[in-house]
Amino acid sequence: MAKTHASPYFIGGVIIGLAGAICFSTKAIFVKLAYRDTAIDAVTLLALRMLFSLPFFVVSATIESRRDTNTRFTTKQWIGVAAVGLLGYYISSLLDFLGLQYISAGMERLVLFVYPTLVLLMSAVFFKQKIARYQWIALIITYAGLAIAFISEVDWSENHNTNFYVGALLIFLCAITYALYIVGSGRLIPIVGATKFNSYAMTFASAGVLIHYALAGHTSVFNLPPLVYLYSFMMAIIGTVVPSYLVTEGIKRIGSDNAAIVGSIGPMSTILQAYIFLQESISAMQMAGTVLILVGILLIGRKGK
Secondary structure (H helix, E strand, C coil): CCCCCHHHHHHHHHHHHHHHHHHCCCCCCCCHHHHHHHHCCCCHHHHHHHHHHHHHHHHHHHHHHCCCCCCCCCHHHHHHHHHHHHHHHHHHHHEEEEEEECCCHHHHHHHHHCHHHHHHHHHHHHCCCCCCCHHHHHHHHHHHHHHHHHHHCCCCCCCCCHHHHHHHHHHHHHHHHHHHHHHHHHHHHHHHHHHHHHHHHHHHHHHHHHHHHHHCCCCCCCCCCCHHHHCCCCHHHHHHHHHHHHHHHHHHEEEEEHHHCCCHHHHHHHHHHHHCCCCCCCCCHHHHHHHHHHHHHHHHHHHHC
């Protein structure tokens, strides 16, 4: 039986999606802490994140493949899962880690979260999926909040730091690749299953990151400062493994377009965490943006079909 947007199943998907987005938002905090407290580079830090995450995904993939109800992937599905996984958590993550070298954690989230618009547009263009009126309204409210918060962060002076724009561009490219991941996963998850998809997609992504590190890494993963391992492990568990499963379950329940809009809580979550853990400033405009984003998310959660 199809689940309507007003059903507990759908509302549960909204809550799961919110939890996943908040957990994911901790990733930028751990990255900035590692950059602040150590001399670690982006590629090595990303490799450690995936190295700590990989065992969980391999075990989960093995368990899923041994279930009596398991259906083998077709060649097309293998290619799809691998491509989507590499886009979402190898290419996107690499661009994200590089961009975070130049901009604040709060700004990173604000730029990254143009992706819900990209998801809806990609779904409409590639899959002829109609954008509902309530989704447009939720997007307008949500992005009004993001715009308000963004304006308060931009340095409009003539003596601005050009690295800021380099970082913002890298994060924008990350948003594009992550939007492709959301759209692709939204098509694959109903076919192959949320847990199985996530386990294999993340395994492919981890392999891509580790191969990149082996070819281009300039720092050994051994004999690093203890703080690097601590931040990497926390980022792997809290900011990668747990939210990856929450997000895929949320996509299964409410669809990729709605999951993208619900995930817009991420920027405000990061701004608040950055204020607490990184002492990044927080303004009244950022708080006003937070309120509007929450209104947009609540509209998605409460709107009946």
